[in-house]
Structure formats: C-alpha cells, structure tokens
Amino acid sequence: MQPPLPVFKRLPAEIYDCILLQLKIVHSEPYIQSCPTCYLRDLYNIALTSRVWDKAVRARLYERIHIVGHDSAVQMKKFKMKSGVRLKLLRRTLRERRVLAQYVRELKVPNMQTEVGAFNSETIDLVASVVMACPNLEKLVGFTPIYNHEFNRLTHALSTRKSLKEHTWIIGDNEAISQRSFVQLPPGLMDNEQVDNFLHYHASWSSLTTLFLHRHSQGVLEHDIFIETFYLLPSLQNLCISNFEEDDFNDATLQYLPPLQSLRLQDLPGITDHGLSRFVSGPSAQGIKRLSLINLEIQSLAVISKLLAYLGALSRFTLVQASSPEVPLGELIFQPIVASPSLEFMHWEVLASNGSTNDNLANSIRANGFPNLRTIRAPSDHHGVLQAICKPRAQVVLPSDKYSAVHKNIRASDPDKYSRTLYAARQAAQERIEEARKTVQFKVVVDDGGVVQQIYDFNGFIGTIGSKINYSLKPDVPLSDDAVVDFKDVMDGTKEATVKDGCTGLWNASHPAGKKWWWHTERYRYREVELKRFF
Numbered sequence: 229m230q231p232p233l234p235v236f237k238r239l240p241a242e243i244y245d246c247i248l249l250q251l252k253i254v255h256s257e258p259y260i261q262s263c264p265t266c267y268l269r270d271l272y273n274i275a276l277t278s279r280v281w282d283k284a285v286r287a288r289l290y291e292r293i294h295i296v297g298h299d300s301a302v303q304m305k306k307f308k309m310k311s312g313v314r315l316k317l318l319r320r321t322l323r324e325r326r327v328l329a330q331y332v333r334e335l336k337v338p339n340m341q342t343e344v345g346a347f348n349s350e351t352i353d354l355v356a357s358v359v360m361a362c363p364n365l366e367k368l369v370g371f372t373p374i375y376n377h378e379f380n381r382l383t384h385a386l387s388t389r390k391s392l393k394e395h396t397w398i399i400g401d402n403e404a405i406s407q408r409s410f411v412q413l414p415p416g417l418m419d420n421e422q423v424d425n426f427l428h429y430h431a432s433w434s435s436l437t438t439l440f441l442h443r444h445s446q447g448v449l450e451h452d453i454f455i456e457t458f459y460l461l462p463s464l465q466n467l468c469i470s471n472f473e474e475d476d477f478n479d480a481t482l483q484y485l486p487p488l489q490s491l492r493l494q495d496l497p498g499i500t501d502h503g504l505s506r507f508v509s510g511p512s513a514q515g516i517k518r519l520s521l522i523n524l525e526i527q528s529l530a531v532i533s534k535l536l537a538y539l540g541a542l543s544r545f546t547l548v549q550a551s552s553p554e555v556p557l558g559e560l561i562f563q564p565i566v567a568s569p570s571l572e573f574m575h576w577e578v579l580a581s582n583g584s585t586n587d588n589l590a591n592s593i594r595a596n597g598f599p600n601l602r603t604i605r606a607p608s609d610h611h612g613v614l615q616a617i618c619k620p621r622a623q624v625v626l627p628s629d630k631y632s633a634v635h636k637n638i639r640a641s642d643p644d645k646y647s648r649t650l651y652a653a654r655q656a657a658q659e660r661i662e663e664a665r666k667t668v669q670f671k672v673v674v675d676d677g678g679v680v681q682q683i684y685d686f687n688g689f690i691g692t693i694g695s696k697i698n699y700s701l702k703p704d705v706p707l708s709d710d711a712v713v714d715f716k717d718v719m720d721g722t723k724e725a726t727v728k729d730g731c732t733g734l735w736n737a738s739h740p741a742g743k744k745w746w747w748h749t750e751r752y753r754y755r756e757v758e759l760k761r762f763f
Contacts, residue, residue, distance in 0.1 A: 237280055244284035248274075252288075256755065258706035263731035263753045264294040264336075290331035293318065294369070295338055297724055297751030312354050319354075322361035332362040333391075336369040336756070339724050347373045349380070356381035359389065366435075367394040369756060372719055374400035374444055377422040387429040394759055395433070396440040398719075399447035406446060414475040415450050423453060430460040438466040438759050442715055449476055455484045466490040468762050470522075470715065472498070479503025487512045490763035492546075494522035501531045508538040518763040520546035520575075522712065529553040529565060529588060536568040544763070546575040548712055552583020564597025573603045575712060581610045593617050593697070605700045607653040607711050612660045612690060618699035620691030624657040628707075649709050654701045657690075664688035704761045713761045724752040 232238075248271075254260065255267035268289065275285040299313040307313055315337060322329040337355050352373055359365060359382065368386065375383060375397055386392060405417050418426075426449075430436075439461065441449065454477060458464065467488055469477055478498030483506060485491070493499060504526070507513055516539050526532060532553055536542065545568070555561055565588050578585050586606070590613040593601065606614045629651055669688040674681045691699070704713040731753050733746040 241284065244281070248285065248288050258755055261731060261735035261753070263751055264296050265748050265751055266731065266733055266736065268294075269733075269748070286328070287331050290328050292334045292336075293332060294334075294336035294754065294756070296336065296754040297338060297727060297730070298749055300749040312351070315354055315358055319358045319361055322358070329361055330364055333364060333366045334369060335359070335362060335365060335367075336754070337371045339370045339719075347371070352380055352382045356385040359385040362389070364391045365389045366391050370718065370754075372396045372398055374398045374447075376400040376447070377402045377405065377418065377426065379425070383429060387432060390432050391435055392433055393435055394438040395436060396442070396718075396759075397449075398442050398444045399449045400444045401446035402448070405448050409448075414448070415452060417448050418450055418453065426453060427456055427460065430457055433461060435463055436461050437463050439464060440468045440759065440762075441470070441472070442468075443471040443473070443476070448473075451476060451478070451481050454481050458484060458486050461486070464488065466760070466763060468492040468494070468759075469496065470494040472496060474498035479506070482507045483510065485512055487515050489515060490518040490760070491516055492520040492522065492762050493524060494520070496524060499524050501526055501528050505531050505534055508535045513539060515541055517541050518544040520548075520712075520763055522546070522548045523550075525549050525551050526553045527551070529555050529585060530559070533566045536566055536571065539568070540570060542568055542570055544573045545571055546712060548575070548577045550579045552578050552580040552585040554583060554585065555588065563595040564592035566592045567595075567597030568601075569599055571598055571601055573605075574598075574601060575605045576614070577606065577608050577711065579608050581608075586611070586613050590614055590617050598697075601697055603698045603700050605702075605711060607650055607701065609653070609657070612657070615657055615660065615690050615699050617692050617695060618697045619695050620689045620693065621661070621699060624661065624699070624701055625654045629654060650701050650703055650711055651709055653711075657699070657701060661690050664690050705757055706755070713757060718757045718759070724754065727752045 251270060251274075252267065255262040255264075255270070271285050271289045275282040275289065295314050295318070299309075299311065303313045304310065307317075309316065322332070335358065337358070355368075355371060359368065366389075373380065373382060376399075386395065402422070404419070405422075408417050441454075443449070449472065454469075464486055465488060467485065467490070469492070471494065474497050476498070477496055479500055479502065482493075482499060482503050485507070504521075504524075519535075519539065519542060526547075526549065532547070536545070555565065576586075576589060586609060592598070593614075594617060604614060604618060609615055665687045667688045668685045670686050672684040672686065674684070701711070703709070703711050705717050708717065710717075727750060730750040731748075732750045733748050736746040737743070
C-alpha cells in the first residue's frame, strides 16, 4: 500500500487561488503597513517551498507586476547601473523565459515625476522595451507620458498589444499645431500625418474596453478625430473625456458616442443642456449604467430629470458643479421632479448654497422617486436636507479627522465658507447631529393604574426612521479628502518620488530570520486606483 500524498498535493487549484487571494488582501488593504515589494517577496518565498506551490504562485507572481519607488542602492552597485535596475532585470527575465512573459497582464512601473506626464525619453524607451516583452499585456498602470502628436516608442509599443483593455491619453500641446492656430481657426489644425498616426495607434485595440482622453495644457484633438477613434474601438464600454475646448469636443461630438456602460464627462465647456438632452434621447445612451458629469454647469433641473428618466439601466450617478440647476421659471412642478427607478448610488455635489436643488432632490426622494437608492453622498449638503431623509447616524466623522490640523485651521479661519472637502462636510454633518441631541424629540411615560412611574426622554436625531438610504461621506479613494476620484490620484508621482514614512518591511520585523530577511529600500505604500472608480 502506497503512503497517501501530502495534503498540499491533494488540494484542488481553487484552494491555492483562495489562499493567494487572501495573501494579496493582507498586503493591499488601505490601512495595512505593507507594500508591493513585501507582497512579491512573500509570493516568491511561497514558490520556493515546493513544486506544487511554485506552479500555483507562478501565474500570480507575473500576472500583476507592480514595481514601485526607488531602486535599491545595493542593486545599482551590484549591477553597475544608475537607474532602472528592476525594470532591466525584469526585461531580461521576460525575454529569456517567454513562458513567464505570457502571464503578464498588468504592469506598474515607477512613477518618479512630480509633474504630470513629464518623463524623460530614456525612461519612456525602457518602459517600451518591457511592454514589448509582454505579448498579452492588458494595462499599463501609473505611467502615462504626455502625447504631443510626435512619435515615441512607448505609444508604438502599446499600439501593438492586441490584448490591451485600458488606455489613457494625455494630449499635450504641439509646436506646429500652436503655430497653425495663429493663422487659422479649427478644424484643420492637425495635419494629415498627425491624424493618421493617432488613428493608427487604435487599429489593433479590438479588445479595448476603457479609454481616457484628457487634455493637458494647450493640447488639441479635433472633433472628427474623436468620432473616428470611437469607430475603431468595437469593444469600448467605459469612456472618460476631460478638459477639451469647445472646438474639439462639443454637443455635436457627444451625439456620436458609441453604446457605453460607463461615461464620465468633465470640464467640457462645449457641452450644453441642449446637447445632453439630445444625447440621452438617442439609442447609444440607453445602456449606460454609470454616469458622471463633472463641472459641466448644467443650468436646468429639467435636463437632469430627463436624463434620469431616459437612462433605464442607470445604477450610479455623479453630479459635481458650482452652480445650482433650477426648475425653469413658470414651469408647472409635479413631485417627484427627478426620479429613477434603477439608481442605487448618487453623488450629488452642488457647491452653491443659495439654490433650491438640494430641496428639490430631497422632496423627490420623499415622493418615492428613487425606490432603489441605497447610498447618497452629498459633501455640499449645506443645510442637511439630504441628511434628514437618510438613515439616522450616531457618528459621521472618522477617527482620523481629529488629527487633521490643516483642515481645522482653514475651517476655524472662515467657518461660513462652503467647501468641497470631505473633512468640512463630515464636521458639518456631525455638528447637526450634536445640535439635534440637545433637544428632546419625544417622551415615553410609564404609568401604573394612572400613576406615573417613570418618564423617559429621547433626544433628537437627524434622519428618517425606516429609510433605506445610507448617508455616506467617504471618498472614492481611501484616505483622500476629495470625494470624487480625479486624474491626479492616478497620475501624480509626488508621493512615490518623495516618499515619507514609507515601507521598509518593518511591519514584519518579528520574523526570526532578522533584518537581513525583512528589510528593503524604503518605498511608497502604493495602492492601485482602478480606473473603474472614475465612473
């Protein structure tokens, strides 16, 4: 009789995946002291324990490669390199062992620039060479150079990755285009070569599902180029367009958007109430599940009402703007003014305090206009009308708020100034709760045979008993003070370049092997901000 196989050889592959998933969670939670270096080190050590574990770990080790922060001085001295040691070693491994290169789906390379997109050509070429060694790459994370309509190797390398699922364009200014803009008006500022090159980059991206287009400085991407780009991406589902001028992206361009599941429109002066109204009436808008309108300054509440009424699949809606959308004068009002039977999450942020939009939304919710709404986030709920229709909460402030000295000073210097910061919103909401507690909401009298035995006072609260809606003031990105995720959260390399109180592996100092085993070069505790958070 043969002895039974060791327990780890008898386990199905799903068990290994579950264990490795829990290990990833341990290292990647926002409040955990670990970092990607510690996580990869643990994966590597697990792979050394047995051939069975090596087989289970190999895919995990290479499918998501996150290289964060500065290179080790020891490595640079050992390999006699001034920079890019880890990237060059990775490139060598992937080139020599093509089987491992097949695993790579996601690549995060160091972002050491404090200015968005300002990478030198040597770094760009090095990253491009690593990308070319990853035939099945689906996304490049945290490294987005500015594209100024001139050739660079990284853009070319990404254009050849047929499995690419996410891409971000930061369109920068081009000297030739700037010169032409002095003597002619758009369209036609981009020459034929620039147009052909940009469109050609999308030719192989039949699997691309998420596209970001952001204008930096005086960048130009003309109306017709947007439309042709959309036609080249048959799998496109999630689209974000930000900061383009009226001549480039406007109401006319909006009507050519393909059928999408997620859409974010931000800082686009060419988009008007009329254009949005036309867009939501068209067939391409009917499948949208997540919609974000950032700084479009919608004037009419009727447009938002039509938008919510026409988008029958909408589950998440974000509105951020300074002015208050109002009901047109003289228009007959029926409740609910705005309604959506499918909406589950709403971020409603109107900075102006003198409008009636918050009251109109609160009245619509009371009139059962949002039967499936479960969470509302309203940092600019100045008078608490939206807080009052949600579930009562005992505490809104977070434990970390009491250590925020900067925000305390700003709030103390001008307590009447309305702010978009979540700290100010949480403090205001908590003050309303504390004020309500000072009054007696109702009394319970206990009597026995007509004789009062006891009287119980129940203090007041903010909220509605029986409401299904949660009042949330937590950010999209953990530990951020801005409610809505923005481009700086994924592109700013300041924290990674100027690391303070980073991870050195000290959290694992109890390991019996000592400092030589757990210590590594101090690096930023990077946490990936997935692009899906933008929608």
